[in-house]
Amino acid sequence: MNQPYNGMSAAQMDGVVWRxxxxxxxxxxxxxxxxxxxxxxxxxxxxxxEGPALVYSRRDTDAFVRAVKGGEFDDLIA
Structure with a gap:
């Protein structure tokens, strides 16, 4: 796999398991x-x-998940 970067085609990220x-x-x-x-x-x-993927550090992902769990984005829910 090429070195992953923001905006890279997700199709180029061979071997990863999407969920x-x-x-x-x-x-x-x-x-x-x-x-x-x-x-x-x-x-x-x-x-x-096969479109673009965004790549985040583990630390950034952790902060985002904690914020979601804490209700910080509840005002964005329809």
Whole structure:
């Protein structure tokens, strides 16, 4: 695999296992996450699996998940 970077085509990230939440809806409106070999986390749009991926450090991902669990983004829910 090439060195992953933000905006890289998710299709070029060979060997990673993409997963999505069981809360995702049947129409596929969700994001998928994958752990990269170096420990970072990639995110892609499930409706565009070959589109760009965003790559985050483990620390950034941890901060985001904690904020979601803590309700910091609840005002964005429809």
């Amino acid at each position: 999505k939440s069981h809360f995702s809806n049947p129409s596929g409106n969700c994001v998928e996450l994958a752990e990269l070999p170096d420990g970072r986390v990639a995110m892609r749009n499930s409706r565009d699996p």
